[in-house]
Each structure stands twice: as C-alpha cells, then as structure tokens.
Amino acid sequence: xxxxxxxxxxxVEVTGPLRVTDLVRQLGLNRESVLxxxxxxxxxxxxxxxxxxxxxxxxxxxxx
Amino acid sequence: MKxxxxxxxxxxxxxxxxxxxxxxxxxxxxxxxxxxxxxSHQMIRHSERVLVAISGGKDSLALWDILVELGYQADGVxxxxxxGDYSDTSRTYxxxxxxxxxxxxxxxxxxTEHGFAIPDAAxxxxxxxxxxxxxxxxxxxxxxxxxxxxxxxxTGHNLDDEAAVLxxxxxxxxxxxxARQRPMxxxxxxxxRRVKPLIRLGERETAAYCLLAGIDYIIEExxxxxxxxxxxxxxxxxxxxxxSPGAKTAFYMQFLEHMLPVLDSVxxxxxxxxxxxxxxxxxxxxxxxxxCKLVERSANTPA
Numbered sequence: 001x002x003x004x005x006x007x008x009x010x011x012v013e014v015t016g017p018l019r020v021t022d023l024v025r026q027l028g029l030n031r032e033s034v035l036x037x038x039x040x041x042x043x044x045x046x047x048x049x050x051x052x053x054x055x056x057x058x059x060x061x062x063x064x
Numbered sequence: 065m066k067x068x069x070x071x072x073x074x075x076x077x078x079x080x081x082x083x084x085x086x087x088x089x090x091x092x093x094x095x096x097x098x099x100x101x102x103x104s105h106q107m108i109r110h111s112e113r114v115l116v117a118i119s120g121g122k123d124s125l126a127l128w129d130i131l132v133e134l135g136y137q138a139d140g141v142x143x144x145x146x147x148g149d150y151s152d153t154s155r156t157y158x159x160x161x162x163x164x165x166x167x168x169x170x171x172x173x174x175x176t177e178h179g180f181a182i183p184d185a186a187x188x189x190x191x192x193x194x195x196x197x198x199x200x201x202x203x204x205x206x207x208x209x210x211x212x213x214x215x216x217x218x219t220g221h222n223l224d225d226e227a228a229v230l231x232x233x234x235x236x237x238x239x240x241x242x243a244r245q246r247p248m249x250x251x252x253x254x255x256x257r258r259v260k261p262l263i264r265l266g267e268r269e270t271a272a273y274c275l276l277a278g279i280d281y282i283i284e285e286x287x288x289x290x291x292x293x294x295x296x297x298x299x300x301x302x303x304x305x306x307x308s309p310g311a312k313t314a315f316y317m318q319f320l321e322h323m324l325p326v327l328d329s330v331x332x333x334x335x336x337x338x339x340x341x342x343x344x345x346x347x348x349x350x351x352x353x354x355x356c357k358l359v360e361r362s363a364n365t366p367a
Contacts, residue, residue, distance in 0.1 A: 032306050035271055059283070
C-alpha cells in the first residue's frame with residue numbers, strides 16, 4: 001500500500017494486509033501522536049489495511 | 065471496533081477514556097468535553113462576546129467551531145507573524161473557515177502594524193523564535209480583546225499543551241509560572257479574561273474533530289518551532305501515555321485539583337507587582353513592557 005507521511009512530506013510503500021496499529025509500529029511512530037486515514041476516512045487501530053489501500057499518516061503534535 | 069455510545073462502526077478510539085466513537089458521537093464527545101471545561105472553570109457566560117485566537121491550525125479552528133456549536137457569540141482574531149509561506153498559508157485556512165461559515169475574523173499583521181516579523185525579533189533578542197512569538201501573541205491578543213470590547217479571550221490550548229507546559233515548569237520548579245498556569249485567568253485591570261476550553265481534549269482529538277467536522281487546517285508544523293523544547297516534552301509524555309493511557313490527564317488534572325489551590329497566594333503576590341507600561345499603557349512589571357522593548361530592539365537590529 002502507498003503510505004503518505006508529513007513533516008517532511010513523503011510517500012513510502014508498505015506491504016499489506018496489515019493492521020493499523022502494526023503499520024504505525026512498523027513506521028516507528030507513537031499511536032498517540034498520529035491519526036491514520038484510509039482514503040478519506042479515519043480508521044481505528046484494529047482495522048486491517050489492504051495492499052491496495054491509500055493511507056495517510058497525519059501527525060497531530062504541534063509545537064506552538 | 066464499535067462506538068461506545070451507539071454501537072455503530074467506530075472511526076476513532078480514545079484510549080484514555082477506554083472508548084471508541086463513530087463520527088457523530090465523537091463530535092458530540094468533543095463539544096461535551098469543552099462544555100464541561102467551560103462550566104467547571106466558569107470560563108464564559110452565554111451573554112458574553114468571545115474572541116478566539118485563530119492560528120489556522122487544528123486546535124484554534126476546532127475551538128472556534130465548538131464554541132459556535134455550543135451557542136456562544138464567538139469572533140476570531142488572526143495574528144500575522146511574518147513567518148514566510150507558513151504565515152501566508154495559515155492565514156488562508158483561517159480566512160477560508162470564517163468566510164465559509166459567515167463568521168467575523170479580525171486580522172492583525174505584525175510586520176505591517178509593528179514593523180517586525182518574528183524571525184527578526186528572534187535575531188534581535190538572540191533567543192529562540194518561540195519566545196518572541198509567545199510574548200507578541202500574549203500582548204497583541206489581549207489588546208485585540210480589549211480594543212474590540214470582548215469580555216473573554218479564548219485560546220486553543222489543549223490537554224497535551226497544558227501537560228507539556230506543566231512538565232517544563234515542574235522540571236524547573238518555576239513556581240511563578242506554575243501559579244499562573246490556570247484554565248481561566250479572571251479579568252483584571254488591563255487584561256481580558258483568558259480561558260482554555262480545550263483542556264479536556266488531547267490534540268489527537270482536536271485533529272480528528274477537524275477531520276470529521278470537515279474543517280481544513282494547516283497540517284505543516286511551524287518551521288520556527290521544529291525541535292523546540294515544548295515538542296520534546298510532548299514526545300516524552302506521549303511515550304508514557306502509550307504505555308499508560310490516562311497518564312497525561314492524571315498529571316494535569318491532579319495538578320489543577322491539588323496543587324493550584326496551594327499556589328493561590330503566589331499568584332496574588334505576583335499580581336500585586338503589576339503596574340502600567342509608560343509607552344503603551346499595557347500591564348507591566350517594569351516601566352516599559354516586554355512587547356514595547358521587543359518592538360524597539362527589532363527595529364534597531366539589521367536584518
């Protein structure tokens with residue numbers, strides 16, 4: 001699946017199927033610090049992402 | 065995962081509440097958390113006009129939306145900080161939100177009105193940009209509230225912001241700052257009442273609120289803030305939170321309940337020291353306030 005990341009913006013390829021929590025862990029991210037969006041929809045940690053899904057990992061931490 | 069209130073398919077889990085929510089129940093949850101914060105800390109009366117500090121980011125736009133949904137008379141104020149493309153883009157999000165909903169947004173552009181940008185001020189003071197930025201925001205947002213006749217200035221500080229600030233203040237045992245770290249600072253001579261209605265929501269929730277409510281916001285981080293101490297404290301707290309959901313809430317809420325009452329006398333004695341700036345008339349502990357000094361130093365420092 002194609003995974004879009006921010007700060008800096010980049011795309012990475014990850015092999016599916018994969019649970020959301022496992023994807024976040026595999027990317028070395030903290031699940032409290034991101035939202036996972038499949039297509040246009042927010043998804044919970046137990047959802048299994050398919051190999052052909054387009055996924056965005058959106059950071060939620062701001063430093064102001 | 066099912067929505068805890070209604071049993072439909074959930075779209076977000078909030079581990080510290082041991083709950084997951086569908087879209088509609090989540091939006092209700094966020095508004096309810098803000099309503100509880102406003103009520104328990106006596107932040108805003110329904111008859112009062114509120115000025116919301118808008119940055120174009122998720123927290124401030126979520127706050128504005130929630131206050132309007134709760135029935136408050138809430139206008140926005142955007143401060144142009146002069147941070148290149150970042151400021152231009154964030155202003156676009158603020159203006160689009162207000163235009164789409166027919167809300168009033170005041171704009172104060174610091175470079176135009178005060179002759180310096182935040183990066184200039186950082187160079188002039190030889191301190192981190194966030195220091196000059198925070199000082200300018202505190203001064204100019206309060207001024208905007210007083211000039212506009214607003215009873216209350218509301219900011220989008222969330223649970224993560226407050227826990228990180230608390231962590232930093234405890235690391236330094238900065239008792240004066242701890243005494244002033246309150247969800248509601250009452251109005252005093254020269255100050256509008258300042259309130260933080262999002263203290264019961266984490267920033268993962270405010271981001272999800274915007275996404276689910278159809279609010280576009282600037283996702284990119286401020287280039288001046290990258291790697292700052294506040295962000296490092298947040299990362300540290302989130303490492304604890306991941307293993308112990310609810311740790312941040314306990315840290316901050318127990319501070320409010322158990323420590324702030326102990327610090328009341330410190331807050332009162334600090335307030336006794338406040339006089340008036342001889343240049344702009346703002347509250348100040350010295351003859352010339354920190355913002356007027358910042359304007360002067362920035363003007364005298366070559367770019």
